[in-house]
Amino acid sequence: MAKARGQVDEFVAGDHPVFVGVGALAMLQRSLGQSGHGVKYFVLGDDITLAACLPELLAHVPALANAPTIEVHHGERSKDLEVCSNLWNYLVENGADRSSVLVCLGGGVITDLGGFVAGAYMRGIRSVHVPTSLMGMVDAAIGGKSAIDLAGVKNLVGLFAPPVGTYVHPPFLRTLGKRELLNGVAEMIKHGLIRDAAHWNAVRRAPLHDLDALLPLILRSAAIKAEVVTEDPRESGPRKLLNFGHTIGHALEAYTLESQKRSLLHGEAVAIGMICESWLSWRLGHFDRDKMDAVQEHLLGLYPPVVLQDTDHHRVVELMRSDKKNREGVFHFTLLTDIGAAVTDVPVTAAQASSALDHYRLLAVDARPRNRNEA
Amino acid sequence: MAKARGQVDEFVAGDHPVFVGVGALAMLQRSLGQSGHGVKYFVLGDDITLAACLPELLAHVPALANAPTIEVHHGERSKDLEVCSNLWNYLVENGADRSSVLVCLGGGVITDLGGFVAGAYMRGIRSVHVPTSLMGMVDAAIGGKSAIDLAGVKNLVGLFAPPVGTYVHPPFLRTLGKRELLNGVAEMIKHGLIRDAAHWNAVRRAPLHDLDALLPLILRSAAIKAEVVTEDPRESGPRKLLNFGHTIGHALEAYTLESQKRSLLHGEAVAIGMICESWLSWRLGHFDRDKMDAVQEHLLGLYPPVVLQDTDHHRVVELMRSDKKNREGVFHFTLLTDIGAAVTDVPVTAAQASSALDHYRLLAVDARPRNRNEA
Numbered sequence: 001m002a003k004a005r006g007q008v009d010e011f012v013a014g015d016h017p018v019f020v021g022v023g024a025l026a027m028l029q030r031s032l033g034q035s036g037h038g039v040k041y042f043v044l045g046d047d048i049t050l051a052a053c054l055p056e057l058l059a060h061v062p063a064l065a066n067a068p069t070i071e072v073h074h075g076e077r078s079k080d081l082e083v084c085s086n087l088w089n090y091l092v093e094n095g096a097d098r099s100s101v102l103v104c105l106g107g108g109v110i111t112d113l114g115g116f117v118a119g120a121y122m123r124g125i126r127s128v129h130v131p132t133s134l135m136g137m138v139d140a141a142i143g144g145k146s147a148i149d150l151a152g153v154k155n156l157v158g159l160f161a162p163p164v165g166t167y168v169h170p171p172f173l174r175t176l177g178k179r180e181l182l183n184g185v186a187e188m189i190k191h192g193l194i195r196d197a198a199h200w201n202a203v204r205r206a207p208l209h210d211l212d213a214l215l216p217l218i219l220r221s222a223a224i225k226a227e228v229v230t231e232d233p234r235e236s237g238p239r240k241l242l243n244f245g246h247t248i249g250h251a252l253e254a255y256t257l258e259s260q261k262r263s264l265l266h267g268e269a270v271a272i273g274m275i276c277e278s279w280l281s282w283r284l285g286h287f288d289r290d291k292m293d294a295v296q297e298h299l300l301g302l303y304p305p306v307v308l309q310d311t312d313h314h315r316v317v318e319l320m321r322s323d324k325k326n327r328e329g330v331f332h333f334t335l336l337t338d339i340g341a342a343v344t345d346v347p348v349t350a351a352q353a354s355s356a357l358d359h360y361r362l363l364a365v366d367a368r369p370r371n372r373n374e375a
Numbered sequence: 376m377a378k379a380r381g382q383v384d385e386f387v388a389g390d391h392p393v394f395v396g397v398g399a400l401a402m403l404q405r406s407l408g409q410s411g412h413g414v415k416y417f418v419l420g421d422d423i424t425l426a427a428c429l430p431e432l433l434a435h436v437p438a439l440a441n442a443p444t445i446e447v448h449h450g451e452r453s454k455d456l457e458v459c460s461n462l463w464n465y466l467v468e469n470g471a472d473r474s475s476v477l478v479c480l481g482g483g484v485i486t487d488l489g490g491f492v493a494g495a496y497m498r499g500i501r502s503v504h505v506p507t508s509l510m511g512m513v514d515a516a517i518g519g520k521s522a523i524d525l526a527g528v529k530n531l532v533g534l535f536a537p538p539v540g541t542y543v544h545p546p547f548l549r550t551l552g553k554r555e556l557l558n559g560v561a562e563m564i565k566h567g568l569i570r571d572a573a574h575w576n577a578v579r580r581a582p583l584h585d586l587d588a589l590l591p592l593i594l595r596s597a598a599i600k601a602e603v604v605t606e607d608p609r610e611s612g613p614r615k616l617l618n619f620g621h622t623i624g625h626a627l628e629a630y631t632l633e634s635q636k637r638s639l640l641h642g643e644a645v646a647i648g649m650i651c652e653s654w655l656s657w658r659l660g661h662f663d664r665d666k667m668d669a670v671q672e673h674l675l676g677l678y679p680p681v682v683l684q685d686t687d688h689h690r691v692v693e694l695m696r697s698d699k700k701n702r703e704g705v706f707h708f709t710l711l712t713d714i715g716a717a718v719t720d721v722p723v724t725a726a727q728a729s730s731a732l733d734h735y736r737l738l739a740v741d742a743r744p745r746n747r748n749e750a
Binding site for chain 1: 456459460463464467468470491494495496497498499520522525526528530531532533534535610696
């Protein structure tokens, strides 16, 4: 599946190639260098990625030296229709035409946003993804899904619009803090849980501060994501495996976005979602209790507990109703059957989903004071 | 290519089927009747089409009896991002999920807008096109292009998002006035000019008031559009044939939209575009002068002359620069080589385009008083 080529591993994710390794940006330079004369490039990033990563990108990819850079504010709130409108205006005012290329330099927000903007500009111009976060490298920048949020619903509007290539340059991880790294680790844990028990064990034991030790795990996670996407680029079947932790996770994320009380990173919400959904996996008879305990214990150890009230639960379940995955008024979950195996389309009632949130609340209440004492 | 089936002709336009005939809506009813239980339908239309055509649609398609209807204001200004935002909000608030279907009942504005809204809602739900204008029946609703206008540029943002089917019900033409009919005739003339001299002659001589006489011509025009789209669904080559009259036509349409002085219907702008571009076809050595004269004479006889000033020309040429068809700063036109034949990608300078507008101005100034005297 993965084929070594110098310092770059290369594999296919559905409709687009993924290049992982310290030589990835050199491959991007080679690829852009082969574009026709007169092709215009634009670099999209946020205030953080343009400051922290653009110089290194330009050092490796001189073809982008004269590309205008477009900056949006960092964070989920930039996945917004008005931001898209500004970007489309910018592109047309700066002469972007059908042959132009939008290079998305950033985490999941930037590749989701940029993929959508490029995918709909003039009915689709080319995009290139250069993920700078761990979340982007192992998940968001792979598979061609793009989206923005609307009406308080995560990813309500978007496209399957694959980039021409995703170029994963691991040294960008040095620009991340621990919270950002953990954000991506949540998806790596998910990849292990749904597909590969050995990967789950390796990620569980990985020293997060050691990027050299992380690199093979990033490669494996990116490859799992790419494998699943390749089996089902349009999410009609197997790709739903990737939704484990996300039905409740997305609703939690949307809830914290609308309540503005606190903001949860995507991976933090998915970690809570995985706790709830591993509980549902056990409760509905698919998953052993001791395995559920192991999953919960590990996730509770990594991610700070978030205590929601009963009234919050009501709204979170309501938000699940507008989730794309819930066809025709019934919730359909991806649940674990083992460490490394999952099933999709398990019907779950609103009451069961609410019980899962109750279960998490008890764990979180329990965990919070203990963490405080330890601090 | 076209295959008779009862009172319906059926053919393929790239990624989707087209059904033409008085039995088309019965086929839509049959198709919707086979959808799964719990699938939600929504009908999008404008104030005019919902009043004039919805009762007849529901009479033929009882499966839509309980479908919520969504009304936008008629006219090009509804191809707007804020309108899209309202529609996406409406859909999510009314429980539209991935299995839902958006039925677009209207002219080109409605199918362009609805195709885009459906194509991006939850990364794409199904749409059905039921064109009610001649323009929609022979052109806009066929081929899967959808778009909205932005930054004063026609169709700047959009998708290739084919409907699951286009159902052409000719009796809807009775709801149209003469100006609306002529709007669609412009595209039928274009179909003849780029592909089929016999069709050009037939359309030229057709009695517009006689819908029975028009029907076979509508069928032929829809089939030409479908043929060209099938050869090149993503507009990388032959589909550009359809751009004849549209490079200047689109810019004129955008100009009248932004100036708010008068509004030109799409077909009226394309008619002027075809006059200008048949002149360019002759001027650049591709097309005989007597054929150019015949094209111009016919179009000037059908469409009211519009006198633009030199200052307008400057802005129109500027707007051409943001046209999707103009790769890398050069204008590329589709020009006629004969009645019934055209070539794509002919480089044209801004000065030549401006001369074509000058040429039209002289014809229009000349035509205007004469028409007044005749009136």
